[in-house]
Amino acid sequence: MKKLTSLFIALVMVFVLATSVQAETTTSSAATVWLNGKQVQFVDNQPFVEKGTTFVPASTVLEALGYAVAWDEENSAIIAEKYGFSIAVQVGNVVGYVNGIERTMTVAPKIENDTVYVPIRFIGEAIGYDVDWDGQTRAVLLTKEASKGYIWKVEKDGVEVHLLGSVHLGDASMYPLRDEVEAAFDNADHLVVEVNVAQVPDKQTAQEIATLQTYSDGSTLKDHVSAETYKRVQTFLTDLGLEINAYDAFKPWAVYLDMSNYVAATSGYQGGLGIDRYYLNRAQEQNKPILELESYISQVKIFDSYSKELQEQQVNEVLDGIYGGTETAGSTEPSIQVLTDLWIQGDDAGLEQLIASIQESPELYEKLLKARHAGMIEKIEGYLNNDNKDSYFIITGYLHMLGEDGLVTSLKEKGYTVTRI
Known part of the structure; x- marks a missing residue:
């Protein structure tokens, strides 16, 4: 053709x-x-x-x-x-x-x-x-039934924001969305996302990300993981027809993310089909202002802060998913299919259980979820207290929503009116 x-x-x-x-x-x-x-x-x-x-x-x-x-x-x-x-x-x-x-x-x-x-x-x-x-x-x-998803309305003194829990990678099974979700977006004055992934990082940001991903002290990946893990990584690269040292310059967390993206792509999941990207495309179409809760750099620094042990564990978890084998001790990595199915069903109880399982890895729970919530809540409260009475449609990964430290839980504790839609 x-x-x-x-x-x-x-x-x-x-x-x-x-x-x-x-x-x-x-x-x-x-x-x-x-x-x-x-x-x-x-x-x-x-x-x-x-x-x-x-x-x-x-x-x-x-x-x-x-x-x-x-x-x-x-x-x-x-x-x-x-x-x-x-x-x-x-x-x-x-x-x-x-x-x-x-x-x-x-x-x-x-x-x-x-x-x-x-x-x-x-x-x-x-x-x-x-x-x-x-x-x-x-x-x-x-x-086809519309996906239920995870969405809440938060109100204060006539101002409202909608919190939509998202899956960052998706497939066609997640669509269409419910009319209530689409209407909340259409009626909002602003779209807020974790990071505006529709906007390419500037040269300085891209360079900073590249620097964080790689070693600058002369060491390589094999110096930071066990011989067994390094051999498994080499097998993965060989199976793809790549050089066995292709990942040597990269830190384990960067290797983990790259392999995770490979697994997602080969399973039919794409960032372009994620809920964030869907609404970013719609916002651009409507010239709706786009704001961010975080940034490319702040998110990359989260991964870079993981301990050596957690980074290697995650590398092995994604390799276990590719090749099978015994479950990694302390594994808390949910599969993309699990995340997607929960989102389609809008299963609050299932989400609570998933968050509880992540809590079994204290470091992962603290850095991936809990530590980020204070900054998110601060911005959300700012939106709720805006003098212009503008409305906001806020999207963040749905793992941030529930649980004892979740955004929905925290906003309720602060006295806001929060309604599950």
Whole structure:
């Protein structure tokens, strides 16, 4: 396939749609499409079933789902984007792209009556919808419950802020979000995030991060971890086809983060699909002011402050996840899947249990969570006491919300009215 245009390349590939449905017939015939119980209206060109696959006008379905659609004439490709989520399909090619990741369709998109048709199952399943075929009514049913998530409203003297607990890496299963969450964002005057990851660090910050990640005293990774751990790291690098000393200049916490990102990416999780990035994209679209609770540097310094023992433990935990093996003693590392499932369910009890398990590692709990809360609370109280009566939509990792030292708990203790939504 030809490389798509700069429009395609520029898209932050994050989440989108595409599809195809099996029916009993092998002849071309009409069908309807229903999205969460509401029929999608087609005007000039209708869906049809052909040899067991339901084709739909791509632009109509994508626009019904809120996507901006562009046509790449040179490559005969449709590119759709929504707040950084994207999809690209090419006429005659069974390989499509969902947030930059290849997805293979059972049948290639085609042109009928000057309209690009795409298998509906590709669209629906790419964004986590259940796709069913009702043979009696000849209808394709796309259904999905909105994720519950973790959100609270905090009020004082007519001023309100919303606290949304997030997962920084995500996948399509986390969307759509509940109407109540979307409305809270739409009505807010400001968006507040831990760090504005939509903004590239300046040169000085990038250099400081690089300095913190690496050794400057002539030592290397093998001088700071056990021989067994270092050998495991070398095996990981070898399996990826990289030089066995590729991580030598880096501290264990930096190695841990890099390997964690690899695990997330190979599992289908992306920063661009995280809740933070979703709302950062929306805020930029609406020209909504963006504020930060922390900074790139402050977060990097947290990892750099971990003890030698904790850093090596985390390296082994992520390697255990990749290769299996006995659980590392004192392991408190929750998997991305666990974090995502809790968020989708909005399970407060499950979140409390997860936080309690992290408390079993006092250093991790203190540095990753508790020590950061005082600074966060100070800023949140500042927002609640603003003279302009502005409202704020605040996003931070949901591990910060509950537990005895959580933000929600602390704000309640300070006398604010806090309501779970």
